[in-house]
Amino acid sequence: xxxxxxxPGSQWDPEQYNRFAGEREQPFWDLRSLLEPVSSPRVADxxxxxxxxxxxxxxxxxxxxxxxxxLSESMxxxxxxxxxxxxxxxxxxxxxxxxxxxxxxxxxxxxQWVPHHPExxxxxxxxxxxxxxxxxxxxxxADHPSHAALRELAVERLGPEAPADPVATNVLAPEEYxxxxxxxxxxxxxxxxxxYAHRLDSAADVVEWMxxxxxxxxxxxxxxxxxxxxxxxxxxxxxxxxxxxxxxxxAFKRILLWGRLPG
Ligand SMILES: C[S@@+](CC[C@H](N)C(=O)[O-])C[C@H]1O[C@@H](n2cnc3c(N)ncnc32)[C@H](O)[C@@H]1O
Numbered sequence: 001x002x003x004x005x006x007x008p009g010s011q012w013d014p015e016q017y018n019r020f021a022g023e024r025e026q027p028f029w030d031l032r033s034l035l036e037p038v039s040s041p042r043v044a045d046x047x048x049x050x051x052x053x054x055x056x057x058x059x060x061x062x063x064x065x066x067x068x069x070x071l072s073e074s075m076x077x078x079x080x081x082x083x084x085x086x087x088x089x090x091x092x093x094x095x096x097x098x099x100x101x102x103x104x105x106x107x108x109x110x111x112q113w114v115p116h117h118p119e120x121x122x123x124x125x126x127x128x129x130x131x132x133x134x135x136x137x138x139x140x141x142a143d144h145p146s147h148a149a150l151r152e153l154a155v156e157r158l159g160p161e162a163p164a165d166p167v168a169t170n171v172l173a174p175e176e177y178x179x180x181x182x183x184x185x186x187x188x189x190x191x192x193x194x195x196y197a198h199r200l201d202s203a204a205d206v207v208e209w210m211x212x213x214x215x216x217x218x219x220x221x222x223x224x225x226x227x228x229x230x231x232x233x234x235x236x237x238x239x240x241x242x243x244x245x246x247x248x249x250x251a252f253k254r255i256l257l258w259g260r261l262p263g
Pocket of ligand 1: 028046047048049050053069070071072075092093094095107108109110113114
């Protein structure tokens with residue numbers, strides 16, 4: 001796997017991802033609050049995950065229709081239970097997805113898995129109707145010890161073949177997204193870096209957090225024993241790198257971006 005390869009869809013683990021559902025949900029609603037009111041919009045939720053928040057968004061926006069897009073079979077299987085009443089789910093790659101006449105393109109915590117954000121966002125922009133809105137949230141936490149220690153360990157264990165950290169490789173600086181939105185014709189925009197103060201029981205819980213996201217790329221590409229050994233060593237290094245405070249404050253940076261086309 002390399003940075004250009006999306007997370008293999010069928011292997012995403014909804015249970016592990018949802019262990020910190022409350023902490024992971026707040027940015028979703030912060031992103032939603034950037035949207036301006038629009039009557040009966042057509043909505044696309046790209047990288048929709050298990051669909052629970054997709055259907056909540058659909059109700060919140062009183063949308064005419066909402067399409068959730070994901071590649072993960074396990075996520076889409078769960079999402080199917082939220083389909084109906086105008087909500088549908090499809091299997092597609094968000095990096096090549098396009099449509100037309102969409103009023104709101106929404107994507108929470110998914111774009112970081114794919115490279116070439118200028119091209120992807122241009123495709124998403126061309127899917128929007130006049131006056132359409134784009135709202136995207138990506139993590140921007142690659143410089144935190146939780147990510148840095150994992151990258152270092154991965155190179156030691158796997159050498160140049162180590163799967164790349166998608167956040168480090170793919171996510172741009174906030175100001176680059178601002179320039180991009182402007183170049184793509186968004187008349188108004190809001191881009192911010194926000195620090196989420198996640199209170200975990202202890203620093204050891206950072207490993208559990210990472211199992212739901214960044215460690216996935218290792219679980220998918222290593223044999224189980226080698227993966228377990230990598231996680232054990234990662235746990236040991238994090239314990240040395242992070243303070244032994246209870247609770248542990250996991251300060252997690254995210255970029256929220258919103259733009260609206262002239263309408
Ligand atoms: C961190 S989860 C976020 C789920 C949901 N948006 C939420 O806020 O809870 C990321 C989702 O992106 C999906 N994903 C990753 N790469 C993708 C791709 N290239 N195309 C479509 N979905 C992708 C994963 O399957 C996963 O469901």
